[in-house]
Amino acid sequence: MLIETCVLNSKIFDVLKIVGYDYFLSEDGLIGQKRVTIVAKNSKSIANFLKSNPKALVFVKPLSIDALKYAIINNRVAAVVLSSDNLHIFKKTMLNLIRQYDKPVEVQLRDFNSFVLRKIIVWSYKWIAYPLFSSCASNFDEIWPPLSKINLLVIHGADEEEAIKWIYFSPQKLISKDEHF
Amino acid sequence: MSIFDLVIIVWLFALTVVSLLSYRTKTIYIKKIKNKRDIKSKRYVVFDIISQENLELEEIEESIRNAVKELGGKLWLEIANPKVIMIYQNHGIISTNRIGYKIIIASLPLAKVQNKRVLFVPRRTTGSLKRAKKLIGIK
Numbered sequence: 001m002l003i004e005t006c007v008l009n010s011k012i013f014d015v016l017k018i019v020g021y022d023y024f025l026s027e028d029g030l031i032g033q034k035r036v037t038i039v040a041k042n043s044k045s046i047a048n049f050l051k052s053n054p055k056a057l058v059f060v061k062p063l064s065i066d067a068l069k070y071a072i073i074n075n076r077v078a079a080v081v082l083s084s085d086n087l088h089i090f091k092k093t094m095l096n097l098i099r100q101y102d103k104p105v106e107v108q109l110r111d112f113n114s115f116v117l118r119k120i121i122v123w124s125y126k127w128i129a130y131p132l133f134s135s136c137a138s139n140f141d142e143i144w145p146p147l148s149k150i151n152l153l154v155i156h157g158a159d160e161e162e163a164i165k166w167i168y169f170s171p172q173k174l175i176s177k178d179e180h181f
Numbered sequence: 182m183s184i185f186d187l188v189i190i191v192w193l194f195a196l197t198v199v200s201l202l203s204y205r206t207k208t209i210y211i212k213k214i215k216n217k218r219d220i221k222s223k224r225y226v227v228f229d230i231i232s233q234e235n236l237e238l239e240e241i242e243e244s245i246r247n248a249v250k251e252l253g254g255k256l257w258l259e260i261a262n263p264k265v266i267m268i269y270q271n272h273g274i275i276s277t278n279r280i281g282y283k284i285i286i287a288s289l290p291l292a293k294v295q296n297k298r299v300l301f302v303p304r305r306t307t308g309s310l311k312r313a314k315k316l317i318g319i320k
Binding site: 020139152155 | 231253283284287289290293299303
């Protein structure tokens with residue numbers, strides 16, 4: 001079962017089916033599981049958000065070490081978002097914490113950066129058990145088909161077996177972990 | 182010249198004769214090392230076109246070439262050298278080689294046709310055009 005972990009517009013559900021996905025997480029929550037992405041500068045803002053949104057799957061893009069630490073430790077946070085803006089806060093101690101708590105880390109392919117992709121591939125061999133690669137498509141022409149995702153990882157240096165595992169099984173772990181599935 | 186030198190010369194001569202004869206009769210197995218990565222072998226990528234508008238073969242090829250250039254640069258574009266050789270209904274076939282087919286599949290979502298919304302979905306990669314045609318429904 002293939003899962004697309006980020007869709008901004010639920011109306012593209014039909015195209016997702018054609019492309020090969022069976023299930024998806026959407027930001028608008030009209031169809032599929034609702035997910036919310038927040039950009040957090042500190043741990044307090046994450047805590048306040050979690051209090052006001054008890055049900056949705058929460059993805060956090062931390063901009064400080066304090067926020068990243070809180071997001072990793074907190075069970076309510078489904079995954080941490082990695083991008084070029086917050087790459088510098090992913091130090092070795094934080095990566096060890098991610099490994100300890102089996103926290104999924106998401107990279108959004110909407111405006112992907114090869115350097116970030118290369119980093120997450122290297123880290124996934126040692127620290128990140130569940131890397132997620134999401135399209136975050138708002139229109140059908142922004143969807144990343146699963147085969148394209150796998151080959152994108154392979155040309156960035158991932159093993160083919162590992163790339164297939166990350167694309168197929170990491171999203172399943174994310175959903176089963178949160179017991180919404 | 183001592184007798185020892187003479188013995189050595191005779192011995193080496195005998196060895197040379199034996200090895201030449203055995204090579205001719207192929208009793209000695211000599212492995213020819215071939216380059217296993219035959220870069221010339223062809224690959225055909227079968228893909229689906231998801232769009233509500235009519236697209237010409239040339240504009241699809243140009244968009245795919247631009248996408249490969251965006252992702253891998255001029256180097257990979259020239260190595261992969263993607264060519265759209267056929268469009269049938271909403272399927273297409275890209276011809277490339279064994280080295281470049283991965284970058285083509287990876288760059289298909291980046292392909293954009295001017296003023297038209299389109300998505301290219303890679304389906305299968307094959308080594309023969311006959312099989313690729315069969316996959317898109319041409320007998």
